[in-house]
Amino acid sequence: MDALMKPIDHARCRELAHPDIANFAVSVFIVVGILVSYLPQHYKIIERRSSRGLSPLFVLLGTVSGTASIANILTLPESTTDMACCKEIGRFPCAAALLGIAQIGVQWTCFFFIMLLFLIFFPRAPIPGIDQDAEDVDSSKMPTWKEAVLVLAVSLAFFVFAFIGSVVFVYAMPSHVRAWANFLGLLATVLAAVQYIPQIITTWRLKEPGSLSVVMMCIQTPGSFVFAASLYARLGKGGWSAWGLFIFTGCLQGCLLAMSLTFLWRDRQERKRLEQEESDDSSERTPLLVTEDIS
Template structure:
């Protein structure tokens, strides 16, 4: 194994000769990650509900992101790059840490989705009894938040312990966290794919987000592979997997949207009408019948309820 001092010196030398093509691509990816999540944040807030988003998709996505972020932080190459910032210029340091920043921003943006999922969780779902989808309960949502928090704290404690007492095994820890992240990412989209399939509509899931992220995942994986090499396979491999699965969800979502337009069902109009009703009708609420038409009933409700219309299966 290469001596630590020699390894750090080699990383510093590499940082002092940055590839401007890879630097430009890395900055573009960083901005793209941030921008790609904004449609999802906006959609949940604008619709006033997180209905249609699977809590297990949120759980797996958050824990996968946490593991991936921790993996790149404890990776020896990343730690060496951070150490090099004491000797290289600010620009070279910035260029060298873009990979860490990318994963960190991705984790932060998904954590915001978790927060919005809880804030706008529909407490009293009114999905028709004939639907095959069992709406998640508030207890399930709280359980997801608790597990995500506990997982994050556990990863921090384990990483800190290895950092202080088992530094020679940090590379192994990075791979374990990376494999954990990849494993969670591999199954992350299956609950959401199933939920979307059963609903026959994307709900509060953002199609523009997936349009940006699906090809972006492959570009990001390539950028990280160039930066981290084979040693970082457990990190950039995650984005290859998620890109493929997110692409499947995107195709399904677009198909349902096109089918809804052909059938004359305007789900977004129904959603907007519902939000207006919450502000102007007070105790009244809107829901849709089996044909997708808006129906006004006096149900005396004051909490947010799902906006999706039922699709017969």
């Protein structure tokens, strides 16, 4: 790790030695919020015992984007400067300085777990009684098990690529580290953008969110903008490739959330209509039953 550190910037270290308590509290809140926001998605897949409704490309691109994002912030000169300062400042200031890295690390870990749950509970075929309107969905349009395995293979392959590439640039070509970090950031942004396209298509095709957690999106959509603001406060304009990702994905996730809420509202109204019809039918039959009892 020592070789990864760039020369210590003593001015920066003096600044980090006295962390702002309010900023630290907000950053910790964001880390906890990221973890909590993913729990509804984990729970929904496990509770339904099915990952139907999640697009394989959504899971793949999200995992690869997260890997690129964590590699991006680990190799950004601003981040390596902060890590180098941990040699000169106390444990608490060091922890405060590295919270930006922790935020992205927690997010990557949580999404990687979604990928594992996606594989574990991948539906080989529509499940009547669990998947709404399963019989109405063309099984030929649903993802296959081979596609699910491909998600894991490509995700692991990119992880190896990002790791080896980062080591090469940090150790062998340090003058090009920022270019590499910006490349990873741009890649993460592009993949995160493309990530929502197959999921939006899948949700639109199913006409329901399925195993996609609406609660997660309700937390994450506004949280993305708070997260971006926190990263901007730490990295400044030079870290645009890191915080810009979360502004962009927040907008796209908001679109998916609006679609999911629309389908849920439609289903709720339909249930109310059916319940009302059943109630009306019951009311119409009641007088007949009373007449029969009297006679």
